[in-house]
Amino acid sequence: MRIETCPVTGVRRAGDGIFVLGITSPGIASTIRPGQFINVRVEPGNDPLLRRPFSVYRIDGSTVEIIFNVVGRGTAALSHKRGGDILDVLGPLGVPFGIAAPDYETAILIGGGLGVAPLPILTDALRPGVRAILTFIGARNAKQIVRDHLADPRIATDDGSAGFHGTVVQLAEETLSRNMPRRPKIFACGPTPMLRAVAAFAVRLDVPCEVSLEGPMGCGIGICQGCPVELAGEEKRYALMCKDGPVFDSRIIRI
Amino acid sequence: MRIETCPVTGVRRAGDGIFVLGITSPGIASTIRPGQFINVRVEPGNDPLLRRPFSVYRIDGSTVEIIFNVVGRGTAALSHKRGGDILDVLGPLGVPFGIAAPDYETAILIGGGLGVAPLPILTDALRPGVRAILTFIGARNAKQIVRDHLADPRIATDDGSAGFHGTVVQLAEETLSRNMPRRPKIFACGPTPMLRAVAAFAVRLDVPCEVSLEGPMGCGIGICQGCPVELAGEEKRYALMCKDGPVFDSRIIRI
Amino acid sequence: MAATSFTLAGMYLKNRVLAASGTYGYGDECLDVADVTRLGGIVTKSLSLKPRAGNPPVRIAETAGGMLNSIGLANIGAHRFITEKLPFLRTVDTAVVVNIAASTVDEYCEVLSILDGEDGIDGFEINVSCPNVREGGLSFGTSCPAVAEITRRLRPLTRRPLIIKLTPNVTHISEFARAVEAEGADAVSVINTLIGMAVNVRTRAPVLSTVTGGLSGPAIKPVALAKVYETARAVRIPVIGIGGIASANDALEFLIAGASAVQVGTANFIDPAAGITIAAGINRYCDENGIEDVGELVGSLNVGAGVSVVDSWL
Amino acid sequence: MAATSFTLAGMYLKNRVLAASGTYGYGDECLDVADVTRLGGIVTKSLSLKPRAGNPPVRIAETAGGMLNSIGLANIGAHRFITEKLPFLRTVDTAVVVNIAASTVDEYCEVLSILDGEDGIDGFEINVSCPNVREGGLSFGTSCPAVAEITRRLRPLTRRPLIIKLTPNVTHISEFARAVEAEGADAVSVINTLIGMAVNVRTRAPVLSTVTGGLSGPAIKPVALAKVYETARAVRIPVIGIGGIASANDALEFLIAGASAVQVGTANFIDPAAGITIAAGINRYCDENGIEDVGELVGSLNVGAGVSVVDSWL
């Protein structure tokens, strides 16, 4: 973990309301692992005050890319950055996906909306090790599908404007319940309701499953206790999304 | 007075820590009078929160220029603007210089530091009407002298690195006490201590004198009462810098 | 198009957004840039018996997301208000709430009586954040008995809506709200400014000539919202929410938390039409959410069952 | 190079900047990005007798220039602190102040006694902004007798510096400071968070699971500064200034207003090395201004003769 002031390489549109922003950061580029995130200071002043957490989408040499939806002040400001602007970035942060073989042979990647963000570098990291990668991605409509840099993804859209008409979880479950690959493991990222559904069918099909969560964060490094994730089990206990996650084994948490 | 969202035409350096910023505003360009100011919203968000007041430096067609020193957050942010950025500007505001002849024949312009800001458009406005314009400008050193668009200014620098070695007030008083033009009137703008000195010698030489003040403002339009200017006379009374000024007859106020 | 007009404490308002006292002059400054008839109402600068010059400079200082002021209630006094400002205000088609400040209870009474003789005034708002000369300048507003007494003395003097504007610089603002409700106040305005301070490290002197001043603007919105929520749950009379409101979203938070109307202050300094934009934004929200009357929003906060405010260890 | 080290209430500090409770974990999280030995000290997260899971999500919300939190004092408890955190802290060359929270006076006493048996602790800071179960969850911190009682009961239990951390959510914080001074407290920390709230207008529900939370960050700096100024003029014991400090300039304002030291909280979330940068900036300021000991700045505010704070009508 370190703080770097990184020049922005550029910002490009990647869908409606979706942008990809690149920064130059040899440090992060060389150490980041799939599922880890960076915490970005959007402006030097107080508005917005807190950093914004983003998964790393792509690595290209010393260039680190994030992909984001404009949902509020911070992401709006980021979408207006230009090449040459300087961003203060803290990272790499958090627990990455557990990709170390050999506890599985087929990696099943499921991404909902911009939950696809960590999948490209996850795919790159998996390729050497695993026998097969099955990728399912879903979005509200075709315009919101981001399919680049993935191992030929199967696509689902809520409105049926592209691929399967329904949620990515329905698509994945349908496909997998018909023929489940040998020794599979699920890696999922997306909105909480989707992850809840993934976790449920992972249990039904008895497949190991890791989910990457998202939610508000204060610090991103474990000092504010602002990002509780409820743990499974009798007594109320919380893990920290930023430090113990954002990636969790779906069975140890209550999503 | 109106609020306009104006495209920035560009920002250029005009001395050390001194910048000229241009905006396109037909409305302000066509209505602004010398000594009036505009109140600029530096950023759309809360940082900084309040508008920043600036004299209008130049008018060129529908382009309005301000010239400013980087002294804090707002001016620093303005110095980083680029052509195409949008600025929210409120103006024209305040009482302009009283240039209507024939109560004087020679206009004596005195500008200290960036108190030169309103002098170029004042000079343009005066030229048709008056017999002569005497301009005195001063700054800490040669690097801070901004002499463009003025009627051959006499220059003073505190460190003697250009022109007269001393303050612009000393220079003006020396020159004028030797030979005072017929029916003169002083128009002065600059830091408060300088204006105090100008007002004092205007009284000594019995010359009518208008000064343009500067100080913190909340609103710039008379609704916050945040910009008091103490009036001369027995009982404590205040005028408002933004509404009754920023230009005042030096004899009616206590600088 | 949702219904926006309503009666607040007997006062007809065309919408729920008013300009806050001291941030809109006497309503006659912003005409070029704001169609004040589209405001629910205008609250005047606090008026005292005699004109007040106000405090010496520096009177304002910007802070993070806010500003400090120590204007010193500079105002033209009740009499000049009647002759110089009221005639114009009578011609403006929006509610006019006259805010009153004083340094003795008698002065409050005298000012109100003078103004109550005039028409064109829709209601009175009483600024109790004033130094009580009897108490060596301690603010009336931080003494519950003093605030209650002011209300008790003023109530019989007018049949117009009597709104008490409370200060947030107290431990339990709801106690004060209950006290003035008991004394017959028609509504409470919550909040006035928080006491704050800034230091110039170059000169090592206070930035404000009065050392401390009143903090306002977006920075105080969360505090104001909590005070409004506390107050609205404690009294039956309407609560007017004030504090850091700069957008329709901000205003909606206050309505949902229990405010029957809101006042916009500091935001006017950045955009004198802020209140108008906010009123329009509230309507848009209602239309988008199938709300037929803005009033439905008031106090509509749904506090999850499981949640206990008490257990919140700050 | 100005002298920076000093003794605060009997506690040696190498400089005047500490990390505030709850914003630096137990001092062992930020080692990659911050050399904690360059801090004057670290105040731990509040420790209770038993571990506390804390409040359910959502625990934080960003606001204009600040943030709300309702962590619910999630902490590992006194015992695990001693076994899991203290050994490391003993090895770190900076002052360690242990902050204590409880829901009964007895629990405060028990926690302090347990910890007082350990070495490697330089002082205790008592967080009184906790719900008093006896009083149905009303915060101890807003009751002057309760805060005085906590101090009275704790004072005899330790010879280490006893610092009471006061809440700003009261009318006159100086009364509380005087009360704890009278009970033998060695210093006061001013301020804890302001009560605030945020509403999600889409769901019409509170953003925080506990409805209200604690407001911190640059937004509250002016309020904190005014509270520190009020407190420092009321007591002889040192005041530790806290609230919105994010730069050396901010810290200097507090020292000049009367704080003997400062704590940096929310700023750590944006930059865990903030306190270190601030300490360095204070030194630079002293060197540039010919100040030989940072202590010279403490309370050096020059309040102009003519000025009367009283006359400030907010």
Ligand SMILES: Cc1cc2nc3c(=O)[nH]c(=O)nc-3n(C[C@H](O)[C@H](O)[C@H](O)COP(=O)(O)OP(=O)(O)OC[C@H]3O[C@@H](n4cnc5c(N)ncnc54)[C@H](O)[C@@H]3O)c2cc1C
């Ligand atoms: C580990 C992690 C990885 C993430 N990766 C991505 C990504 O790759 N692409 C992407 O588009 N988004 C991602 N997010 C969500 C992203 O952080 C938020 O969309 C963003 O912070 C919103 O900021 P804003 O100012 O635009 O929105 P605002 O609503 O203005 O933000 C206000 C506050 O709420 C917080 N917040 C609001 N929505 C979210 C959210 N969904 N998750 C977390 N915090 C939120 C913000 O951080 C801020 O503190 C990730 C979140 C986490 C925790």
Ligand SMILES: Cc1cc2nc3c(=O)[nH]c(=O)nc-3n(C[C@H](O)[C@H](O)[C@H](O)COP(=O)(O)OP(=O)(O)OC[C@H]3O[C@@H](n4cnc5c(N)ncnc54)[C@H](O)[C@@H]3O)c2cc1C
């Ligand atoms: C009528 C008028 C005309 C002006 N014309 C010019 C001009 O042409 N060129 C120029 O360089 N400056 C001019 N100024 C001063 C300019 O407004 C300030 O330098 C600027 O506001 C500083 O903003 P900041 O954020 O950089 O500084 P900060 O110190 O960060 O500002 C903090 C607060 O203090 C206020 N402030 C600080 N210094 C001044 C000051 N000297 N005068 C007024 N407010 C101040 C700011 O407006 C802001 O509210 C003028 C001021 C007035 C009142």
Ligand SMILES: Cc1cc2nc3c(=O)[nH]c(=O)nc-3n(C[C@H](O)[C@H](O)[C@H](O)COP(=O)(O)O)c2cc1C
């Ligand atoms: C410059 C200024 C002057 C004010 N003057 C008064 C006043 O005369 N009487 C009063 O009751 N409130 C006065 N207030 C308080 C506001 O009416 C309002 O309660 C407070 O500013 C909080 O709202 P805001 O954050 O929207 O500004 C003043 C506020 C400011 C900023």
Ligand SMILES: Cc1cc2nc3c(=O)[nH]c(=O)nc-3n(C[C@H](O)[C@H](O)[C@H](O)COP(=O)(O)O)c2cc1C
């Ligand atoms: C997330 C968070 C957690 C906090 N936890 C504690 C705590 O456990 N005990 C305590 O005394 N203060 C706690 N505080 C208050 C801070 O120590 C500090 O008093 C307050 O945040 C004001 O300082 P700041 O504006 O620099 O953050 C917490 C503050 C925050 C933001």
Ligand code: FES
């Ligand atoms: S975000 Fe601060 S602890 Fe996780």
Ligand code: FES
């Ligand atoms: S700046 Fe508001 S009245 Fe002059």
